[in-house]
Each structure stands twice: as structure tokens, then as C-alpha cells.
Amino acid sequence: MTFKKVGLISFLLIVVLVFAGFAVVNSWKQTPYGTLHTNAAVLLKLIEFRKTDLFADNYTPKQIRETSASSRWLLQKKLTPIDQIRDTTFPGPTGPVPIRIYIPSQQPDLPVIIYYHGGGWVMGDLDSHDNICRSLAKKTSGIVVAVDYRLAPEHPFPAAVDDAYAALLWVSQNAASFSGDSNRIIVAGDSAGGNLAAVIALVTRDRSGPRISAQVLIYPATNPSDLSTKSYQQFADGFFLTKRYIEHFRSMYLPHPQDWQNVHVSPLLADNLENLPPALILTAEFDPLRDEGQAYTTKLKNSGVPSTHIRYQGMIHGFIGMDRLFDESEWAIRDIAVYLQDF
Numbered sequence: 480m481t482f483k484k485v486g487l488i489s490f491l492l493i494v495v496l497v498f499a500g501f502a503v504v505n506s507w508k509q510t511p512y513g514t515l516h517t518n519a520a521v522l523l524k525l526i527e528f529r530k531t532d533l534f535a536d537n538y539t540p541k542q543i544r545e546t547s548a549s550s551r552w553l554l555q556k557k558l559t560p561i562d563q564i565r566d567t568t569f570p571g572p573t574g575p576v577p578i579r580i581y582i583p584s585q586q587p588d589l590p591v592i593i594y595y596h597g598g599g600w601v602m603g604d605l606d607s608h609d610n611i612c613r614s615l616a617k618k619t620s621g622i623v624v625a626v627d628y629r630l631a632p633e634h635p636f637p638a639a640v641d642d643a644y645a646a647l648l649w650v651s652q653n654a655a656s657f658s659g660d661s662n663r664i665i666v667a668g669d670s671a672g673g674n675l676a677a678v679i680a681l682v683t684r685d686r687s688g689p690r691i692s693a694q695v696l697i698y699p700a701t702n703p704s705d706l707s708t709k710s711y712q713q714f715a716d717g718f719f720l721t722k723r724y725i726e727h728f729r730s731m732y733l734p735h736p737q738d739w740q741n742v743h744v745s746p747l748l749a750d751n752l753e754n755l756p757p758a759l760i761l762t763a764e765f766d767p768l769r770d771e772g773q774a775y776t777t778k779l780k781n782s783g784v785p786s787t788h789i790r791y792q793g794m795i796h797g798f799i800g801m802d803r804l805f806d807e808s809e810w811a812i813r814d815i816a817v818y819l820q821d822f
Contacts, residue, residue, distance in 0.1 A: 516793035559613040577627035581616035590621040590663035597670030599728030618816040632731040651689035673699025702747040704739035708770040720796035752782035763794035
């Protein structure tokens with residue numbers, strides 16, 4: 480056999496393998512509920528192959544957090560430069576609460592976005608969501624104040640809510656010290672942080688606290704008391720955030736089941752959602768929390784609160800922090816920036 484023929488056979492073999500690979504990945508994308516984004520499908524297969532489990536072998540809270548943090552390099556790309564970043568603390572209900580202030584420019588009287596990170600009220604810190612906060616500050620031209628609230632199970636409910644509201648009070652009183660406008664405060668967060676942002680909007684209304692201009696809720700948990708929605712049934716397992724994980728998070732943050740229906744845990748259950756700030760709610764198509772985020776949008780609208788809902792097709796829970804994998808992460812931040820132009 481000549482070298483020419485060997486080269487042709489090798490080329491054809493490579494072509495066959497490439498097309499076979501495409502066919503395999505395409506099969507991973509297809510689900511009974513729709514088509515996953517290609518990178519989401521590959522990530523889920525990697526998790527399945529590695530048997531990644533946050534709660535394996537009775538992990539301690541420290542091990543859970545370390546396991547989660549170990550994947551950041553895979554999911555997050557190079558950080559966006561910001562004009563000025565300050566790490567400091569403010570006096571919380573039981574002691575100093577760490578915060579990180581992202582100041583995108585030297586302009587005065589900038590709007591302030593208070594950001595509560597996700598992580599099931601158990602994981603997350605100022606570093607885990609650094610990429611999101613940088614991108615938010617850059618694209619909105621607003622100051623972002625990230626709050627490192629106390630975590631469960633060491634500090635169960637209502638510790639996170641208490642710290643989150645204390646952060647709002649502190650920002651309202653001190654915004655001018657970092658060029659912020661105390662009349663333009665937005666609360667925002669993802670997942671458990673989206674839950675806290677929604678809860679704080681309720682709390683400050685009921686306590687006649689600082690005015691909030693808008694709330695941005697990214698795939699928020701709005702009703703941890705009910706894990707039986709259609710999206711919970713469809714995406715209970717195998718779609719990154721699992722029902723089992725959520726049950727573990729809930730048991731750590733809410734060890735007393737009587738708290739599950741507290742409106743400061745499940746704002747969707749609140750009888751009165753009137754006079755809350757306008758809301759932008761983002762959800763992911765393949766996410767157990769999808770339906771309760773959409774339900775909260777509907778209930779806000781029915782209460783007279785201007786509310787906008789955007790669902791990101793093909794996406795899984797947590798996608799907004801996975802900017803190395805998904806262009807949709809940047810698109811979502813851009814959508815938030817466009818929405819906040821009116822505030």
C-alpha cells in the first residue's frame with residue numbers, strides 16, 4: 480500500500496471519528512423536554528462520568544464548599560478588569576459582615592446593586608461570584624456591593640436574611656462614601672441569593688425601610704416549601720442542580736420544617752406582593768427552579784408590580800456564572816444592564 484493511500488485512509492478515518500463524535504454529542508443534547516445547549520450537555524456528561532457529588536460520603540460543610548470551589552477554573556474565564564475594588568466589612572447583626580465593592584468609574588452618584596450570591600445558603604463567598612459582579616459593574620456602569628452573608632448549617636435561617644437586610648441599611652446610609660446614589664439601590668442575586676433579594680424587597684417594604692428601585696432575581700428559589708412543580712419533576716436528576724441537592728440545602732438552611740412556609744423563606748406564598756419594586760426575573764429552561772421563578776413573575780404582575788421574565792433556552796441552573804462555557808452568561812448580564820437603564 481502506498482503512502483498516498485495510507486494518508487487517504489487516515490484522513491477518512493479522522494473524518495468518520497469526527498462525525499461520530501458530533502453524533503454522540505448531539506445525542507447527549509436531546510432530552511424528553513427539549514434540546515440542551517451543546518456545552519451544557521457535555522458538562523452534564525462530565526459530571527456523570529466523574530460521579531461528582533457535593534454530598535458524597537457525608538461531606539462536612541467545609542468539604543462541600545471545597546468541592547464546589549474546585550470546579551471554578553473549568554467554568555469561569557479570565558476576570559473583567561474594574562476601575563476600583565474594595566474589600567471591607569460593615570457591622571452586621573452579630574459581628575462584621577465582609578463585603579466587596581466594585582466601582583466601575585470615578586463618576587459620582589452611581590446606582591448601587593447589592594448582590595447576594597447563590598449556593599443553596601450553604602456555599603459561595605466573595606470569590607465564587609466575583610466574575611458575575613465584575614461583569615455586572617462593567618456592563619451596568621453601576622457600583623456592585625457583594626455581600627458575604629453567614630452560611631448554613633453553622634448559621635441557619637434567619638441569619639442570611641438578617642445579614643442581607645443589614646447590608647441594605649448600611650448601603651443606604653453609606654452609599655455616598657463610595658460614590659453611590661442612595662436613591663438608586665437595586666437588590667439582585669442568583670438562586671439562594673435571588674431568594675434573599677426577593678425576601679429583602681418584602682422585608683424593607685413591611686418595615687418601611689430603605690427604598691429599592693428594582694429587584695433582579697436570577698433563577699431564584701421562591702418557594703422552597705414545594706419541590707413538586709413540573710420543572711422539579713422533569714429535572715430532578717441529571718441537570719446539574721438536582722432535587723436531592725436542594726433537599727440537602729433546605730435541611731441545612733431550614734432545619735425546622737415549620738419555617739418552610741415563612742414568607743421570608745418562600746416569598747411566593749406571601750398574601751400581599753403589592754408595592755414591591757419592579758422585577759426582572761431570569762430563568763433557565765433545564766432548571767428545577769424554573770417554574771417557581773416564572774410563577775413569582777406572574778404573581779407579581781397580578782399584584783400590580785411591573786415584572787419582566789426572560790427564560791434562557793437550553794440553559795441549566797448556574798449558567799450565568801459559567802462564562803467560560805456559555806455566551807448566554809454575557810447575554811444575561813447584558814439583558815440586566817438594558818433593563819436597569821430605566822432605574
